[in-house]
Amino acid sequence: MVYKDLQKAKKRYNDQREDLGEEFKTEVNKELAYIKAYPEHYQQKYKELRQSLVTRFPYAIFYLVEEEKKRIIIFGVLHTRRNPEIARKRIK
Template sequence: MSYKIKLLPIVHTDLRKAKKWYHEKSETLAQEFKIEVNKEIDYIGEYPEHYQRKYKELRQSLVTRFPYAIFYLVEEEQKQIIVFGVLHTRRNPEIIRERIKK
């Protein structure tokens, strides 16, 4: 059974910035990035507990072909996934911990 996916507003900003960066390199690359992120989010919706916990209940999934990680939380009772961020893997994961506290 698929879980409902909820992206926090800041996630849209993360994605916009990343896609813009890739678009400056190549329009095709930007589209491929978008496709891979969407595939990974769909996979998380189907198999939310596939990835291990990284910080308390927060899980991390890596995007295929791109150095980005999706940080999310599983709300089992509501059958919902909350995505807290899509960040480049070189960025400090402390950013996500701060988002959780808000």
């Protein structure tokens, strides 16, 4: 699902302006790197899900930190106008 979220957003931005999709991808990757380095930086916003905002673009990354398994699970990269419940439903 996350891959589809990213593909749709990247295509939408490329349709607006050539290479804007690549700029979006770069900003998302920067934020993912930050989440990897500091997974607990963002507070739990939607029950156990944390939300990180993407710089320059109105998108949020929804993720969960599994401390026992030492991993981060991304449940969505969604436009901030979309209902965050979409990401929460993906947990199940």
